[in-house]
Amino acid sequence: MSDDTKQPPALRVVMMPRDANVYGTIFGGVILSYLDQAGFIEARKLALHRWVTVSIEKVDFRAPVFIGDAVSFYTSTEHTGTTSIKIRIHVEADRLSSGETVHVTEARLTMVAVNQECRPIPFASPPTAGIEAGDMTEA
Numbered sequence: 001m002s003d004d005t006k007q008p009p010a011l012r013v014v015m016m017p018r019d020a021n022v023y024g025t026i027f028g029g030v031i032l033s034y035l036d037q038a039g040f041i042e043a044r045k046l047a048l049h050r051w052v053t054v055s056i057e058k059v060d061f062r063a064p065v066f067i068g069d070a071v072s073f074y075t076s077t078e079h080t081g082t083t084s085i086k087i088r089i090h091v092e093a094d095r096l097s098s099g100e101t102v103h104v105t106e107a108r109l110t111m112v113a114v115n116q117e118c119r120p121i122p123f124a125s126p127p128t129a130g131i132e133a134g135d136m137t138e139a
């Protein structure tokens with residue numbers, strides 16, 4: 001077990017036919033979308049704000065993902081700034097066909113805490129998500 005996978009994943013998802021191309025492998029963009037969600041789950045552990053993704057570093061896909069694979073997104077906070085945090089995400093797929101676990105990719109996201117006007121705010125400031133409960137129940 002690597003350091004990345006010692007904690008439970010932030011997100012685990014089974015890939016469905018709607019996520020796949022005509023060859024039965026999963027679109028890279030689907031994995032990118034889940035990276036974003038996993039990043040948000042990590043960010044909200046630090047503070048309950050509106051978080052936006054400002055940057056996703058280069059992502060290399062090392063193995064394909066297939067329909068029926070259970071894909072796990074393991075997150076950790078690598079760096080904290082004033083309004084931003086950098087999150088590392090390690091992605092593994094458990095094959096439906098064999099049960100084998102394969103390393104799919106890893107990524108680094110930078111997320112910024114913002115106010116209702118979408119301007120950066122220090123993430124260590126008191127939670128602001130509740131203030132917006134009327135117009136924001138999801139990220």
Ligand SMILES: CC(C)(COP(=O)(O)OP(=O)(O)OC[C@H]1O[C@@H](n2cnc3c(N)ncnc32)[C@H](O)[C@@H]1OP(=O)(O)O)[C@@H](O)C(=O)NCCC(=O)NCCS
Nearest residue numbers: 052053054055080081082083084085110112114118119120
């Ligand atoms: C995120 C956003 C509010 C930042 O605005 P900005 O004017 O660049 O703000 P700042 O220059 O004050 O930077 C804010 C923080 O983001 C960091 N940052 C800005 N651009 C960055 C980049 N390209 N990569 C990494 N970090 C970045 C800064 O270093 C700073 O971090 P710190 O406060 O921890 O030191 C603005 O760029 C934005 O709204 N982007 C769109 C976000 C979005 O909608 N994402 C989803 C796309 S569909």
